[in-house]
Amino acid sequence: MSNAVVETNIPGFPLKRGKVRDVYDLGEALIIVATDRISAFDYILPTPIPGKGKILTAMTNFWLDRLEEDYTHHRISCNLADMPPAFRERADILEGRTMLVRKTKVIPFECVVRGYLAGSGWKDYLATGAVCGHELPERMQESEQLPEPLFTPATKPESGHDINVSLEQMAETIDPELVEVLQAVSLSIYDDCAEYARERGIIIADTKLEWGLSDDGELVLIDEVLTPDSSRFWPADAYQVGMSPPSFDKQFVRDWLANSGWDKNSPPPPLPDEIVQKSAAKYQEALERLTRG
Known part of the structure; x- marks a missing residue:
């Protein structure tokens, strides 16, 4: 994929490479x-999705713009002109996918909000009648x-599957009052953004938010926000x-991998061109639906 950015290497700055x-x-x-x-089942896949990083960045920027009146976030700028020369010189690959952000003390929990019974929550319900300890009808x-x-x-x-924990377990690691605040703000963001998305034909079935603390203890929204990589997006007109349901997120890729014969314990197979193209189109459609007037 000649037009895909698989990795970057900007000299002179310590680099940590995530999935x-x-x-x-x-x-x-x-x-x-x-x-x-793109990653799935805790593996980075050998085939990238061209343009995906720009779409994720644009979507995160959209939500941060919408939320910033009520929540502090870590974004400083997405303009390469505000970044060191080594980054400006690579505008050919960095433009549209790069964000300058504040450093925070990262809170070591994914703040997951579930609005629908899907994924691991559905499996948990079938086994226990509850989702992460929350009893359901x-x-x-x-x-x-x-x-x-x-x-939840x-x-x-650092590697492997996320592990669900109770609020009580969370409060053993961080301040119990902070746990209550994280729960309240995460639910509030989900409620607001899920309602907005539904009006534009997208159901946000679940999402995970990440938070950090500034040096003075202020809660800061960090990382990607309500993207198809951190959320489960469904088209409302196909929901049953x-x-x-079909999705705008990488569940489409997961489904192909699950049916490919791959054992999930060895290097994953390359994605067919058809899957790559359809995935790129799904990401783009989600962005266009959410950002239209």
Whole structure:
């Protein structure tokens, strides 16, 4: 994929490479570059999705603009002119996918909000009648809207699957009052943004938010926000209770991998061109639906 950005290498700055993002340390700030890598089942896939990083960055910027009156976030600028010369000189690959952000003390939990019974939540319900310890009514169906959104935090291991934890377990690691605040603000953001998205034909079934603390203890929204990589997006016009709806997120890629014969314990196979093209189109459609007037 000649027009895909698989990785970046900007000299002179410490680099931490995540599954999708390359993060450069500037001392008092960070620069986050969203590449076109895509991950699934805890593996980085060998085939990128061209343009994906730009779409994720544009979507995060859109939501931060919408939320910034009520929530402090870490974005400083997405303009390469505000970044060191080494980054400006690589505008050919960095333009549209790069964000200068404040450093924070990262809170070591994924703040997951679930509005619908899907994914691991559905599996948990089938096994226990609950989702992450939250008891639910009997005879609920797959993809059914929950009686109310649930806050289900998870740990953030360096590798492997996220591990769901209770609020009590969360409060053993961080201040119990902060746990209550994280629950309240995460649910509030989900409620607001899910309603907005629904008006534009997208159901946000669930999402995960990340937070940090500034030096003076202020809560700061960090990382990507309400993108198809951090959320489960469904087209409202194809939604049906009792089945897993088609999606705008990488579930499309997960489904192909699950049916490919791959054992999920060895290097994953390359994605066919058709899957790459359809995935890129789904990401682009989600962005266009959400950002239209």
